[in-house]
Amino acid sequence: MEDVILSKLIDEQSNGIIVLNKDLVVLYANKKVREFFSSNINQLLGNFVKCNNTIVESCYCQQTSKCSECILNNAIRQLKETNIKQIIDNLKFNSDGEYINISLKISHEGDYIILEFTDLCNLYEEINFLSRMMDKSKDIMFFKDSNLKYKYANQSCADLFNCDKDEMLDKDDNELLRLNCIDELLYRKLKIGDINTLKKGNYNHTIYYKERHLNISKECIDGGILCIAADITEEKKANKRAETDVLTGLNNRRKFINDMDEILKYDGNNFYLALIDIDNLKYLNNNYGHLKGDEYLSKLGKILEDTSKGRFYRIGGDEFAGLIRLKKNALESMFDDIFDTLKSLNCNPPLTISVGIVLVDINKTYIENYKEADNLLYEAKKKGKNRFILS
Template identity: 25%
Template sequence: MTKRIKRHKEANSAMPTKEDTRDSLPNLAPLLLAEIVNQCSSGISVCDVNGKIIYGNQQFKTRYNLSPESYVQQFFINTFNDISIDDILDRVDTETSLHLVETKSSDQSDWIILRVSKIVYNDEIMLLFLVESLTSTIINHLRVNIKLETIVDHLPVLIAHVDQQDRYLFANRTYETFFNCPLENVIGNSVENLIGSDAYAERKTYIQRVKQGHSVIFDHTFFVDDDIRQLQLKLVPGESGQEDYYIFAQDVTELRSFQKKLEFQAYHDSLTGLTNRTFFIKSLNGILSRNQQNTGLLFIDLDGLKIANDNYGHDSGDELLKRFADILKHTLRPQDIVSRLAGDEFTILIANLSNPTHDLEEVCQRIQGALPATMNIEGFDEERWLAIADSAMYKVKRHGKGGYNIEPTWDIADLNESFQQESIE
C-alpha cells in the first residue's frame, strides 16, 4: 500500500492540467476534439490515480456539479462504499474494462452503469469513466440484461438454449430443482441423456419441426423421483439459423388435473356419476352429424321415486337413484352412453347394433331383469325424521285444526306397503 501511495503522489505531482492535455493531443485541434467528445451521449470523465477529476465532457458536467476540486468518489458514492480507487486500479490492470452499477445519490430511481478503463498518457496513469443512464431509451436493453440471469433463474419455468446437436448451451436454475441434479450436469449434456432415450424418442418429431423453423407446443409426461409430472413444452427456433432452439417448459400437473376435474363436473351428474344432459346432447349431435346408422336411443323413467322421497326422505331417494344407475352401468356395454337427464329420467345411446329392433328389445329385457322387486335402504337420517313429523302433522289436519299428534313409534311396514304398490320399472 505504501508503494501504491508513493506512485499516486508521484503521478499527481506530474499530472498535466486540462489545458496541457488538450494542447498536447496530436492531429486534432483542442476545440474540435472537445466538441466531438461533448457530442457523445454518454458522460465522460478522466481522473488521476487519486480520483481527482481533471476532465469532464458536457454530458458529465450537466449531470454532476463539477468544481476544480471534484473527485469521482463524491459522485459515485454507492460504488466507493464497496471498493476503493486502489481496488479499481488493481482490477483494471488485469481487465480491459470494469463495469459497475450506480445510482445518482439525489435520485435512487436513476440508475447508471459505469465503465472504467485505464489510460496512459505521457507515462501517466489515468482512469476513464464512461457513464450511461440505465433509464435512457438508448440502452434500455442493457438495463433489462443487468439482472436478467437472476430473474430467469427464479422463474418457475424450465428455460434452456440447445444447439443443433441437442446439447444444452444454457439452462436456468429451475432445471436443478426439477431434475434434482447440479446445473453443471445439465450444461453440455444432451437432451437425450437428461430426459432418457424413451422420452427423447417421443419428442423427436417436435424437435425436428423446431429445427425446420417452426415453433411447437405440446404436453409431455415425465417420471421424476417416482412421481408422474406433466409438462407443457414450447420449442422456439434460435436466431442463428443453425438449428439451435429454445425450450420453455412449465409444470402443469396440477393444472391438467384441475382441468380434468372441471371437465368431469361439466359432463357428469354429481349424484350418480353418469354423464349428464349436456354430454348426452353433445353425443347425440355427434351421431346425427355423422349420420351414423344402427344406433338406438332408450328413454327411461324411474317409477316410485316420489314415494321414496316423500315417505323415506330425499337421501333415500338419492340412494335409490345411485343404485339404479349402477344397475344400468353393469347391465350395458362400456361403450354405451348412459345419462341422467334430470330427476328420474335417464337415456341410453347404443351404437353399432347389428339388428336394431331385436337388439334394443333384448337390452330392455336385460335391464328389467336386473331390477330387484324391492330395495332395502339402511339408515335413519334427518330427512326421515322430517317425513315422520310431516306424516304426524297431516294426521292432525285430517281431524281438524288446533290439535297435535305425537308418534312414539314409526311403522315402517306401513310405508313399505305403500311404496311397494308402485313398482320400479
C-alpha cells in the first residue's frame, strides 16, 4: 500500500523523475517522464535511458562502446564517488525524433539514484503547444536530417505533399516520389532548393505551385535543412490588383515605372520603349459618349494583352506604354500586326493609334527615355496619326 501511495505522489510531481537502483537499472519512471518520452513504464524499465548508441549497438545503457564519453554517465559516476548532487544544464535529448535541451538534477537516496528532469512538464506542454501552433500555420515547415530524410513536417506541409505527417517521417524525396506523395515538378523544385542550401548554407526563392505562391527560405542547421515556405498568394494577388488597370486588365502606370526602374537598375539592354496614344479619344467621348471611349480603350487593351512578345501598360487616359525585348526587324513586324488587327475591327469611327518607339538607353534616366519616346509619338501625330515611328 505504501508503494502505491508513493507511486501516486511521485506521479503528481511537476518534474519528471526516474529512479535507478545501484546497478543503474530503471525501477520507476513517473507520469511526466512517460508522457514526455512517449513511453509507458514497461518500455522504460530496465533500459535506463535510451540513446543513439544503445539503439545502434543493441545493448543497455552502460554497455556501449561510447559510454565513457557520456555526460550523463560521467555525472552519475561522479555522484557515486563523491555523494555530491550533480546538476546538468542543457542536456540534449531525443524525444520523438526532436532534439531538445533539458536540465537534470542527479541525487543519491540510499541505494537509489534519482534523476529529476526540472520543469519537464512545462517543457513538454510547451513543445506540444508549439507543435499545435505550427500545425495551424498556413506556412509550410519541415526539417530534413543530414541524409535529407524528413524528421519533422507540419500539417500544411503534409497537405501540400498529399500524405499524413507520420508517413513522411524518415523518408527522403525519392521515396515520397515513388509513393506518389509528391509529383515530379515539386520533386525538382525541392531538389534544386536542397542543392543550393547545402552549397551556400541558405536559400531563398519564390515558387509557384498548385496555384500558390510560396516564398521558400531554407537554412543548414546541424547538418540538416530547415525549411519555412511562407504562403504569399494573397499578397501576390493584392500586389497584382494594385498594379492592374481595372478597365483594360493591363498593368498600370505604377507597374510601368517599377519595371522601367528595374531595367535601368540592372542594365536591361535591348529593351524598346513604346508610347501609344488612341487617336481622337476626346472626339469619341464628346460625340459618342464616354462608354464608347471606354469600349475603344478596352479593345486596344485586349489586343495589346494578346501580344505575347512584350509587356504593355495603360499609363493614363488614352496613353499606353510597352516594354519589348526584340530585334528591330521583329519589333517592326509586331507593330505591323497590331495595326492590321486594329484595321480588321471595322469600328465606326475607326480605332487607330499613334506610336513612338525608342531603344531604352540604360545610361539615361527614366524621364529622359520617356521624353525621347514621347517626342516620336508627337511626330507621329503631326504626320497624320495612325502610324508608328521607330528611331
